[in-house]
Amino acid sequence: MQERYIDKNMPALISDLQKLIRQPSVSAKNLGLEECARLLVQMMKKSGIRVEILRLGKGVPPAVYGEVISKKNTSKTLLFYNHYDVQPEEPLELWNDPPFSGRMRGNKIYGRGSADDKGELVTRIKAVEAFLKTTGDVPCNIKFLVEGEEEIGSTHVEQYLEKYQKKLSCDGVIWEFGYVDEKDRPIISLGMKGLLYVELSIRESIRDAHSSLAVLIENPAWRLVEALGTLRDSNGKILIKDWYREVDKFTREELGMIAREPFDEKSFKKEYGITRFLGKKKGIDIRRAVVGDPTCNIAGFSSGWEGPGAKTVLPSSALVKIDFRLVPKMDPLKQLSRLEKHLKYKGFGDVKVHMIHGEAASRTKISDPFVRMVKSAADESFGKSIISVSSAGTGPMHSFARVLKAPCISVGSTYIYARIHSPNEFARVDLLKKTTKCMCKIIKKFGA
């Protein structure tokens, strides 16, 4: 019944998604957030959802809360977590259409946010609408939490969760994203990595000097190069003492799951133009690394003259930005203090460490019944689905699991090469439709 409703109402889903895309909402620029939240409120109301704007205080973007209480008097509640903010649209010159056009070309809808996360959001709203318009009820209680700061690190989501803990209480969370692979199989991801993002900086002298003085004045870029050289080996293994201390080995069940995860090496290599993987990884090692390897990545390095040609300067300072991905049981603050100790011990006590962001990893247990349920809904909707022990990315899943004490699962409509965060981001209409139907199945099974 809901399926037929969805088939018939795809034009409305598409035009709602286009409306959302056409309202820019770039959190990094604090652009259009209030407007987008208001637009979303209207849209959700039209679908029959009771909506409320949540606020923390001045300067914090609002969160949109939605609710439909089932008439069945069930106590089971499903929470959809999404975000209405998007990444900055730059670089503009690489877009084929204006970034906020929402232009449809064949099976694709283009625009910033088309996939991440406005596309995901409409599939969930429309699934709830399908129940309400066809049966006048939902099989379980439904809640929505749609925040406006996901693309800048979900700065306040933990505060929202704590302030509105009771209102948001639930038995399962459908996470904001979900990828679909090259063979149209949804990847049901059960976890997210953590993150420790730091700046290491060093200042050697009070001003840039003529580089002929390099015989006498220590060069801060050299000092940073030397310090960095102690952090990691050429295969990516982190050399900081006790870095991996709390990390659990994969269970036999997880290993089995990882062995069954597909990974198309050829298309990945083609997508990024590389000829081999870090540390010459092959086969199952690639999938194990994606799910479970902590990383130490140089996200930026800046020192001295970066313009064209030759300037013979000895820089006074140097800065490197590093993001460490963490896995479960690694505490960001503990890892930070290990990093600081390491630098001191290695003779780099003059390197200043500044933490920008810290977030713990989280994984929902494979044995949780919620996992089996979501997988069977996805299998029915897509023919086949894949379970991934953890995504390689980071999000505030740990906060949800801690505050709401509910299992969190990612499942959604985003094609893995949909260029999210990049120019020409798109959503595929066929996947939006299948995913909306899949959400209906999840709601139904959850309420059963």
Added chain:
Amino acid sequence: MQERYIDKNMPALISDLQKLIRQPSVSAKNLGLEECARLLVQMMKKSGIRVEILRLGKGVPPAVYGEVISKKNTSKTLLFYNHYDVQPEEPLELWNDPPFSGRMRGNKIYGRGSADDKGELVTRIKAVEAFLKTTGDVPCNIKFLVEGEEEIGSTHVEQYLEKYQKKLSCDGVIWEFGYVDEKDRPIISLGMKGLLYVELSIRESIRDAHSSLAVLIENPAWRLVEALGTLRDSNGKILIKDWYREVDKFTREELGMIAREPFDEKSFKKEYGITRFLGKKKGIDIRRAVVGDPTCNIAGFSSGWEGPGAKTVLPSSALVKIDFRLVPKMDPLKQLSRLEKHLKYKGFGDVKVHMIHGEAASRTKISDPFVRMVKSAADESFGKSIISVSSAGTGPMHSFARVLKAPCISVGSTYIYARIHSPNEFARVDLLKKTTKCMCKIIKKFGA
């Protein structure tokens, strides 16, 4: 006689220097070069010098040639080498007066080029004028070569020297700069270091990736950090095979000279805000390093996100700029090929090496009679002077020595902390006066 003329005519010297400063001539921006050359021609003519504009072709800034043939029919010729171009004036906000104001405050004249090199140039013009206006003649033949590209690496000076070899033939060259130390002692420098300026770059993938992929995609910044780690030890010693192969040890005479060179450790440390020297150098080792150590300096490093805050990006490329200072007998091209071989041998064949600039070092022999002569002139004018075996900086001295086969010596009026190339560059009026008198003494002794 000339001394009295100089004392009387200091106001004219100052106003000529101010006129030159007020004509911006920034070679890096191709700004005001023709205008400055024309102004200089007028000024030199007024002083009694026969002047000519030399040209190489379209797009190359002109050089100004000046000549006074002695009526004594002597064959001895002294060449003054200077430049009329200046460094860019940025950063503007740090100047107390506009950079091209030429404003006088007490004993100082401020402005871009006030010391480097317009100040030096006027002392030489005025010294020749002093002879012509008081005696109607000069004790030896005088030539000037004033180029317009010194601040961008003297790109065409070697071509000028070769094209006008006969016109520029001489028996001794007074180099364009000369420092005066904190105790008002001129530092007579006999040489310059060479330079090999390269860019090392690496590209790992066709586009920036989300940093969660750092488990799989090699990070180019890490590769550069690893490659750099093989180039140099933490004391600054270069680890490239055969890098020092052709380098001669100092002679006993040079060592004696270096031991007598003063170096005020305290004021140097204060000027740059440092607490110790690279490699914990002390005493004579500091002076030996300034004169004779090759360097490997990171002049710039750029990769990934360099803006504020956290961006979780895995950069697709990384770039580092390195300037290697060279000492006599090190051939820039040979050193370049050693660097390339080293990188290949160490497993960094994917690092691209691009040479931006190469210049050999040069030193005039201490035993050359020209050295003794210049020193005695400086001693008479300043009370005391210091001989330095080589400056730590680089210039086209090697080309002059090769083409003109004449000894080259730096002696001049620039206070060592005159902030050349920096905001609030200044010339000291007392040093300009003493240096003009010193130039008279050099001309007189040279013609004797």
